[in-house]
Amino acid sequence: MLSIAQNLDEQDILAPLREQFYIPANTIYLDGNSLGPLPVAAKERAINVVNQQWGDDLITSWNKHAWIDLPRQCGELIAPVIGAAPGQVICCDSISVNLFKVLSGALRMQAGRNKVITTADNFPTDIYVIEGLKQQLGEANCELVLCEESDIEAQLDESIAILLLTQVNFRSGRLLDMQRITELAHASGILVIWDLAHSAGALPVKLDDCKVDFAVGCTYKYLNGGPGAPAFIYVAERHQSAFQQPLSGWMGHATPFSFDSAYTPVAGVKQNLSGTPAVIAMSVLEAALKLWSNVDMLQVRQKSMAMGEFFLECLKACGLDEEFTCVSPDAATERGSQLAFQHEHAYAICQAWIAAGVIADFRAPDLLRIGFTPLYISFEELWLAAEKLQKIVSGQTYLASKYQQKLAVT
Amino acid sequence: MLSIAQNLDEQDILAPLREQFYIPANTIYLDGNSLGPLPVAAKERAINVVNQQWGDDLITSWNKHAWIDLPRQCGELIAPVIGAAPGQVICCDSISVNLFKVLSGALRMQAGRNKVITTADNFPTDIYVIEGLKQQLGEANCELVLCEESDIEAQLDESIAILLLTQVNFRSGRLLDMQRITELAHASGILVIWDLAHSAGALPVKLDDCKVDFAVGCTYKYLNGGPGAPAFIYVAERHQSAFQQPLSGWMGHATPFSFDSAYTPVAGVKQNLSGTPAVIAMSVLEAALKLWSNVDMLQVRQKSMAMGEFFLECLKACGLDEEFTCVSPDAATERGSQLAFQHEHAYAICQAWIAAGVIADFRAPDLLRIGFTPLYISFEELWLAAEKLQKIVSGQTYLASKYQQKLAVT
Numbered sequence: 001m002l003s004i005a006q007n008l009d010e011q012d013i014l015a016p017l018r019e020q021f022y023i024p025a026n027t028i029y030l031d032g033n034s035l036g037p038l039p040v041a042a043k044e045r046a047i048n049v050v051n052q053q054w055g056d057d058l059i060t061s062w063n064k065h066a067w068i069d070l071p072r073q074c075g076e077l078i079a080p081v082i083g084a085a086p087g088q089v090i091c092c093d094s095i096s097v098n099l100f101k102v103l104s105g106a107l108r109m110q111a112g113r114n115k116v117i118t119t120a121d122n123f124p125t126d127i128y129v130i131e132g133l134k135q136q137l138g139e140a141n142c143e144l145v146l147c148e149e150s151d152i153e154a155q156l157d158e159s160i161a162i163l164l165l166t167q168v169n170f171r172s173g174r175l176l177d178m179q180r181i182t183e184l185a186h187a188s189g190i191l192v193i194w195d196l197a198h199s200a201g202a203l204p205v206k207l208d209d210c211k212v213d214f215a216v217g218c219t220y221k222y223l224n225g226g227p228g229a230p231a232f233i234y235v236a237e238r239h240q241s242a243f244q245q246p247l248s249g250w251m252g253h254a255t256p257f258s259f260d261s262a263y264t265p266v267a268g269v270k271q272n273l274s275g276t277p278a279v280i281a282m283s284v285l286e287a288a289l290k291l292w293s294n295v296d297m298l299q300v301r302q303k304s305m306a307m308g309e310f311f312l313e314c315l316k317a318c319g320l321d322e323e324f325t326c327v328s329p330d331a332a333t334e335r336g337s338q339l340a341f342q343h344e345h346a347y348a349i350c351q352a353w354i355a356a357g358v359i360a361d362f363r364a365p366d367l368l369r370i371g372f373t374p375l376y377i378s379f380e381e382l383w384l385a386a387e388k389l390q391k392i393v394s395g396q397t398y399l400a401s402k403y404q405q406k407l408a409v410t
Numbered sequence: 411m412l413s414i415a416q417n418l419d420e421q422d423i424l425a426p427l428r429e430q431f432y433i434p435a436n437t438i439y440l441d442g443n444s445l446g447p448l449p450v451a452a453k454e455r456a457i458n459v460v461n462q463q464w465g466d467d468l469i470t471s472w473n474k475h476a477w478i479d480l481p482r483q484c485g486e487l488i489a490p491v492i493g494a495a496p497g498q499v500i501c502c503d504s505i506s507v508n509l510f511k512v513l514s515g516a517l518r519m520q521a522g523r524n525k526v527i528t529t530a531d532n533f534p535t536d537i538y539v540i541e542g543l544k545q546q547l548g549e550a551n552c553e554l555v556l557c558e559e560s561d562i563e564a565q566l567d568e569s570i571a572i573l574l575l576t577q578v579n580f581r582s583g584r585l586l587d588m589q590r591i592t593e594l595a596h597a598s599g600i601l602v603i604w605d606l607a608h609s610a611g612a613l614p615v616k617l618d619d620c621k622v623d624f625a626v627g628c629t630y631k632y633l634n635g636g637p638g639a640p641a642f643i644y645v646a647e648r649h650q651s652a653f654q655q656p657l658s659g660w661m662g663h664a665t666p667f668s669f670d671s672a673y674t675p676v677a678g679v680k681q682n683l684s685g686t687p688a689v690i691a692m693s694v695l696e697a698a699l700k701l702w703s704n705v706d707m708l709q710v711r712q713k714s715m716a717m718g719e720f721f722l723e724c725l726k727a728c729g730l731d732e733e734f735t736c737v738s739p740d741a742a743t744e745r746g747s748q749l750a751f752q753h754e755h756a757y758a759i760c761q762a763w764i765a766a767g768v769i770a771d772f773r774a775p776d777l778l779r780i781g782f783t784p785l786y787i788s789f790e791e792l793w794l795a796a797e798k799l800q801k802i803v804s805g806q807t808y809l810a811s812k813y814q815q816k817l818a819v820t
Contacts, residue, residue: 226689227477
């Protein structure tokens with residue numbers, strides 16, 4: 001398997017991109033789907049924004065270093081990665097806060113309908129935000145409907161106001177058919193919000209082509225923007241004049257520096273801004289995002305799918321394919337850029353694997369989740385990771401009490 | 411005046427704190443009320459959180475470097491600065507977003523009342539957020555009432571649900587009487603939210619003593635947390651069981667890592683968390699906040715008032731006291747830590763002053779705003795700044811076209 005891996009690495013046209021990241025020595029990082037590693041450019045920008053821009057130029061940097069334009073600038077860098085023409089993406093706040101904005105604004109556009117439908121296995125924030133809005137508006141105005149992933153299409157009728165879906169399931173990695181589902185929803189007059197947390201930077205996303213209405217996403221996973229980096233929001237151009245979100249802070253005003261006492265939202269997607277932008281975080285993110293201008297998302301997808309398939313082969317070669325039950329779809333085309341395996345001891349195995357230098361992650365209650373990030377991971381690393389996993393399982397080293405103890409963040 | 415200034419500096423017990431900040435050479439910084447300068451400790455932390463914590467330890471830092479605890483940790487560092495016992499302050503999001511949370515949650519607690527009153531001259535975000543909520547809930551559930559600062563007390567009756575005030579007016583610097591106004595409001599059953607944007611770190615704030623209900627504030631001004639640093643939120647302990655905010659993201663869940671599909675808010679102020687915390691920004695902020703453990707807010711207030719008085723003397727000595735109309739209250743005890751002056755050419759004068767090495771700021775339409783930040787500014791600097799201002803005014807250098815041209819951010 002090693003020579004197969006090395007051969008695949010030799011043919012990998014994305015391999016040179018690895019140099020643009022700091023990957024710690026003796027670490028195989030299979031968790032870029034939780035937190036992307038540090039890009040070299042982001043490190044340099046962090047030092048520059050703190051020392052020169054904040055330290056030396058102080059308040060003048062709002063103009064001098066265009067701090068005020070960072071939300072738009074980051075949005076425009078994200079746009080091509082998710083298939084959006086300019087003027088539709090802005091960077092701000094967290095996914096949770098942005099979801100509240102689009103959900104509120106979209107629901108207002110659906111007078112006479114109150115149902116917001118999402119999947120029962122969606123990432124918690126997506127469901128909680130609907131619950132929060134329901135509590136605020138009352139169930140007559142906002143009703144939460146949960147359905148199974150397999151049942152989405154059957155649920156789409158004219159009683160539904162909003163369909164909120166995450167394109168790639170955070171647990172199983174199942175990839176939903178954005179084009180088909182959006183089209184079906186539109187046929188019933190439903191507005192569709194896609195959460196791109198596990199798809200932006202992981203696979204080609206085609207928001208404009210799929211005629212998506214709204215989207216949100218985070219930048220700290222596959223986009224490598226840094227821990228807790230600002231999120232983004234997409235509002236299709238055709239909705240921008242009708243859409244208005246409720247978190248109307250001064251940065252979403254048409255003329256914030258006139259300090260008017262009446263709120264006049266700025267035209268376009270920028271009205272999703274609320275408070276003062278997170279300058280340091282957004283500067284680091286901007287540097288990380290510039291990397292994508294040289295990346296072909298089709299190549300990323302190709303390598304990502306190949307990595308998933310290769311890792312399954314590695315597990316087989318190590319005799320682990322029955323030990324771990326794969327809960328991700330069989331076909332690579334139906335998966336995002338991750339695989340998830342069920343195992344009674346998933347948590348402890350993950351801890352033991354980390355101790356052996358392979359970082360993957362655990363998702364409650366019993367899933368071991370492995371992310372494939374084509375910009376900086378090699379096939380050889382996947383093989384080495386599988387070998388280490390084999391040792392842990394065969395030696396049952398994960399049974400050591402130090403690996404069983406649950407930490408605050410799992 | 412120079413020798414008076416030098417004498418005051420010699421007696422200044424806060425003077426040694428200046429060493430904890432980077433203040434650029436040849437710069438007199440009178441704008442710490444817009445953006446605090448870079449603390450030495452914050453610079454070190456920025457490099458550490460990016461290189462070591464993100465770069466080397468990657469995802470394991472959520473536990474290893476207690477990233478998950480940053481919102482609480484920063485909140486507890488802010489608490490004593492604003493007169494709050496532990497367990498009532500949490501750090502998250504922006505003031506605008508936090509205001510939406512407290513306003514929504516507080517209004518829900520006031521069944522039968524719909525009026526939210528604030529001052530017409532309040533900082534725009536404060537007013538806009540009420541407008542946003544009004545639009546979302548309908549005027550029958552949320553009515554915005556604007557009043558003059560001088561008329562607040564007269565407006566407080568039992569028809570009002572919420573009183574939202576900024577303790578120090580961002581333009582005039584007028585300091586409102588938190589104790590008296592809160593007491594009066596409570597007598598009519600009104601819940602009070604204080605915006606501490608211009609008071610946290612500027613003067614002694616006594617939230618608990620004044621029995622304040624809720625407060626929000628930012629950390630990038632007097633608390634020196636960095637551009638766009640995360641804001642904070644205070645919920646008095648007595649309200650924490652009844653209060654529930656609508657931006658319910660996974661970080662406000664009782665057990666975020668169990669990934670339940672039903673939202674159960676965590677007990678206490680922590681339920682104000684919504685999405686993933688901004689780790690880099692909050693780490694930098696935490697380092698900046700640690701500085702306050704050695705600071706006596708009464709000494710800060712004393713020096714701040716002395717600086718305001720001294721600067722007025724400097725203007726007089728430079729023959730500028732009639733050129734600039736002071737719009738701040740006459741008595742130092744009625745002002746926050748700033749002075750504002752009206753001048754037809756305030757914008758251009760501010761630009762020319764910046765070019766001469768003195769950074770103050772302009773607020774539309776015609777105010778020159780000067781901040782006094784006792785941790786790192788000396789009396790000698792105030793005198794030198796006044797002298798430079800005198801030269802600009804007497805030579806009318808501000809009339810040069812380069813100083814007239816308005817930049818994007820004023």
